[in-house]
Amino acid sequence: MxxxxxxxxxxxxxxxxxxxxxxxxxxxxxxxxxxxxxxxxxxxxxxxxxxxxxxxxxxxxxxxxxxxxxxxxxxxxxxxxxxxxxxxxxxxxxxxxxxxxxxxxxxxxxxxxxxxxxxxxxxxxxxxxxxxxxxxxxxxxxxxxxxxxxxxxxxxxxxxxxxxxxxxxxxxxxxxxxxxxxxxxxxxRGKKDLEQLRKQLTPLQYEVTQHGASEPAYDNEYWNNTREGIYVDIINGDPLFSSPDQLEAETGRPSFSQPLNEGLVRKEADYSGSQVKVALKSRLSGAHLGYLLRSETSPSGFQYEVNSASLRFVPKEELEQAGYGAYIRLFSAIVNGPTAPEDDHP
Known part of the structure; x- marks a missing residue:
């Protein structure tokens, strides 16, 4: 900065x-x-x-x-x-x-x-x-x-x-x-914190966010979601992705061309498989989100493939009430709403 x-x-x-x-x-x-x-x-x-x-x-x-x-x-x-x-x-x-x-x-x-x-x-x-x-x-x-x-x-x-x-x-x-x-x-990040997370999350959400598990393709909550809104961190509610950036779910999981806020998504090398992959994590909660892939069809050249279990969807009509009013400007159907800084979302 x-x-x-x-x-x-x-x-x-x-x-x-x-x-x-x-x-x-x-x-x-x-x-x-x-x-x-x-x-x-x-x-x-x-x-x-x-x-x-x-x-x-x-x-x-x-x-x-x-x-x-x-x-x-x-x-x-x-x-x-x-x-x-x-x-x-x-x-x-x-x-x-x-x-x-x-x-x-x-x-x-x-x-x-x-x-x-x-x-x-x-x-x-x-x-x-x-x-x-x-x-x-x-x-x-x-x-x-x-x-x-x-x-x-x-x-x-x-x-x-x-x-x-x-x-x-x-x-x-x-x-x-x-x-x-x-x-x-x-x-x-001790034992009590993990116990609290187990109570807060479903078993699948816990395994995905804490242990890097992948949910089943084409059998998850948001892979074919077509509603307008934003996707927030399932743990702490940080705004991570938006429907205007959502791509066709060719892999059976929700995918995006870019994060809603680049500063809230961290990229890390993942050496757990036969090939090195780029893992995506929520910066402040530390939750595993998914993986960054190359894409010829994405405007950014990248595909942020994310597990539905790491996310919670907030429809555009509920943004103000849910405390995300600053992001109403992303949706042309809603006018005269609060605006967010232009540099928050390229």
Missing amino acids: NEEKQQPELSGLREQKKIETATFAGGCFWCMVKPFDQLPGVISIVSGYTGGYTDNPTYEEVGMETTGHAEAVQITYDPEIFPYERLLDIYWQLIDPTDSGGQFMDRGASYRSAIFTHNEEQRQKAEASKQALEASGRFKGKIVTEIVPAGPFYRAEEVHQNYYNTHRNDYNLYYEASGRVDFTEKHW
């Missing part, structure tokens, strides 16, 4: 839409950009310093613990496309909220976790999410992450912007050594 091109346009965007700002501290800001980057509705992500008492601090000064500032990221986003509650859900899974002395391998107040709220509505939502996390019993220790009013935010030096893309080798080495991945797997 290129913040340089986004920043001059923000004032105009705020007049046209309900563009808002979220600010989170979660240890090293290098690791706090990628999880939010390229999500639908996220316009820009800036790494910087906030929460302290000096003006225009440098990376070295903050690291010396003499400024009171924490490394943080400031996210500009459209809450109609990606609400603040979803940003909070992602944030809690990136940090150790019981650690008051820093985050993972980075120690000191400059690496503390904190939610900096920009208005009363954000404060209430942040407090509610913190209370829900405490009540869940997911962590044995006390939740110590601060929720404080946002103050001046100072953009970090350019070398620290979008670091995971500009310094990939250094970032990958640092991230793997930080302990974040193991911590997340232990606390957010």
